[in-house]
Amino acid sequence: MIAYHFPPFQASSGIQRTLKFSAYLREYGWEPLVLTVSPRAYDATSPHQLKEIPEDAIVRRAFGLDTSRHFSIGGRYFRWMAQPDRWVSWWPGAVWTGMRMIRRYRPAAIFSTSPIVTAHLIGLSLCKRSRLPWIADFRDSMTETGYPRDPRTWKIHRKIEHETVHHCSKAVFTTEPTRQMYAERYPEIPASRWAVIENGFDEDNFRSAESGFTNTPLGRPGQITLLHSGILYPTERDPRPFFAALAMLKHSGDIDGSKLQVVLRATGNDELYKPMIAELGIDDIVRLAPVVSYHEALQEMLRADGLLLFQGACCNHQIPAKIYEYYRSGRPILGLVGPEGISASMLSEARVNHIANIADAENIAGTLRLFVKKLSEGVDSGVSREFAMRHSRKARTKELAALLDGLART
Helix, strand or coil, X not given: CEECCCCCECCCCHHHHHHHHHHHHHHHCCCCEEEEECHHHCCCECCCCXXXXXXXXXXXXXXXXXXXHHCXXXXXXXXXXXXXXXXXXXXXXXXXXXXXXXXHHCCCCEEEEECCHHHHHHHHHHHHHHCCCEEXXXXXXXXXXXXXXXXXXXXXXXXXXXXXXXXXXXXXXXXXXXXXXXXXXXXXXXXXXXXXXXXCECHHHHHHHXXXXXXXXXXXXXXXXXXXXXXXXXXXXCCHHHHHHHHHHHHCCCCCCCCEEEEEECCCCHHHHHHHHHHCCCCCCEEEECCCCHHHHHHHHHHCCEEEEEECXXXXXXXXXXXXXXXXXXXXXXXXXXXXXXXXXXXXXXXXXXXXXXXXXXXXHHHHHHHHHHHHHCCCCCCCHHHHHXXXXXXXXXXXXXXXXXXXXX
16 A cells, blocks of 8 residues: 555545555455655654554555755755655655565555555556556546646646556546546546545544543634634635635624634645735634644534535535545534535535535625524534444445455456
């Protein structure tokens, strides 16, 4: 299992997918071997989820650095040093380490997971050298029209994407629309090669978060608190119309800092959003909060009055991984999404009542006004536990094991 995102990495929900696959595969007859990167490559680390790796699990950490931090001079570096991404230095050491693992442990298959493209580059190299069947897991699409924005990077990513789907045994996606997009892009690939395994939530993590947990509200008495937990991309999850909606409601007297608190936890773009928030005069309402441990993040979800989900129309075929954790939390959800996208469909299927167009400030303002009113009256509820439990990480691991079983029989 080749994965950049693995403990002790902090600040990405992407870590949960491989971590839980590796923890639960044993229950379905598979023994995972994990190949990841040296922790020095990570921007932020935390020891909290290291204990979730089984004690006897085989984990190898190959040398790798971050071009922007380790090879730059005055914050500048040659662009070719970060192609296909800033962690390309991981590739040579990972191939060397991976081949040693293959010779020693004789695995039955290879699994690599993006969006760190170097992970698939490693998977491709090991597949060609070992001739083992290979599952390429695309948590996000590698290329789309205009993404990546840099033309040279787009060309390199598209080439690696092309090589990946033509050499892998299975290409796995997290949503059906993404699978369909790739099937249309590569009509020469047999339909049997495409598969979908959605993201999910981990019940054990939630039980741990709930253990000894006092459900005290995040906000002050009489104050409604809304939370967004995780990266808030400037384009894909553009919060500017939401900020404008908050400013409208504050100007009209519907809200103020004593009535409403919005916590944006670990946006990854605080320096970009801070002046926007100040300029609109909503810094008494919106609080930019730093990264916390995953355990603390789940507890914060459980304490919030409502949860915010952002997903722009440019990502209509994708679902934020946190949606499943939001389901399990049981807290009311306000969806700010592309109205034609799968995120909107998923929220509707879950019977979420408050969904607004992420790009329409007036639509957001009207929906937010009603959402806050319902929360104040205590008449809005979250997703049913029965619905949420269909999306557990353990159930997703069973789907991966079934794919592996199929490869082992061929």
